[in-house]
Amino acid sequence: DVKVTQSSRYLVKRTGEKVFLECVQDMDHENMFWYRQDPGLGLRLIYFSYDVKMKEKGDIPEGYSVSREKKERFSLILESASTNQTSMYLCASSYRLAGGFYEQYFGPGTRLTVT
Amino acid sequence: EDQVTQSPEALRLQEGESSSLNCSYTVSGLRGLFWYRQDPGKGPEFLFTLYSAGEEKEKERLKATLTKKESFLHITAPKPEDSATYLCAVQFSGGYNKLIFGAGTRLAVHP
Numbered sequence: 001d002v003k004v005t006q007s008s009r010y011l012v013k014r015t016g017e018k019v020f021l022e023c024v025q026d027m028d029h030e031n032m033f034w035y036r037q038d039p040g041l042g043l044r045l046i047y048f049s050y051d052v053k054m055k056e057k058g059d060i061p062e063g064y065s066v067s068r069e070k071k072e073r074f075s076l077i078l079e080s081a082s083t084n085q086t087s088m089y090l091c092a093s094s095y096r097l098a099g100g101f102y103e104q105y106f107g108p109g110t111r112l113t114v115t
Numbered sequence: 116e117d118q119v120t121q122s123p124e125a126l127r128l129q130e131g132e133s134s135s136l137n138c139s140y141t142v143s144g145l146r147g148l149f150w151y152r153q154d155p156g157k158g159p160e161f162l163f164t165l166y167s168a169g170e171e172k173e174k175e176r177l178k179a180t181l182t183k184k185e186s187f188l189h190i191t192a193p194k195p196e197d198s199a200t201y202l203c204a205v206q207f208s209g210g211y212n213k214l215i216f217g218a219g220t221r222l223a224v225h226p
Contacts, residue, residue, distance in 0.1 A: 106160070
């Protein structure tokens with residue numbers, strides 16, 4: 001079974017703090033993704049990575065950065081947390097083979113509250 | 116604009132009452148359509164992938180079908196444990212590895 005784990009289930013941070021969310025997958029997937037999920041807005045892609053040290057902006061990258069130093073690990077960084085970044089953050093991973101389109105497997109999510 | 120719309124937004128069923136959820140899409144060059152189940156406070160759980168019109172996939176009480184404009188998730192004789200939010204997502208040509216998600220259908224099955 002594919003396993004995607006996230007470092008925290010719940011996190012409370014103060015405005016202005018630097019926040020690190022970590023994600024690890026055990027399936028040797030090339031692709032990794034960070035989403036946020038908000039009521040009424042659905043899942044929105046923040047960043048994705050298709051290889052080590054490679055990253056692409058998603059639909060809402062402002063206020064976030066990412067790091068992928070190892071294939072199995074993908075980190076999301078909130079440089080200076082703000083209250084509008086209070087959300088559920090979901091990490092996902094998938095294969096990336098030429099010509100193929102593969103399902104993404106999600107982690108359990110991190111519920112981040114910024115006060 | 117590439118878009119995925121799910122209906123209804125919420126559905127309440129009695130145990131054993133079969134029904135269908137709809138996912139319609141307007142994307143240029145569909146490459147794959149994915150169904151997920153999401154329980155409250157948890158990440159989405161992968162259910163099915165459909166690649167071409169006419170394709171069908173089944174798993175227990177769930178059956179997913181695909182046409183050129185929409186997909187249906189049929190739920191036969193549902194049980195209370197089928198209660199969840201069901202998400203549809205599409206991948207399209209030029210979208211690289213990105214998915215566009217619908218807003219989901221919240222399903223409640225009552226005994």
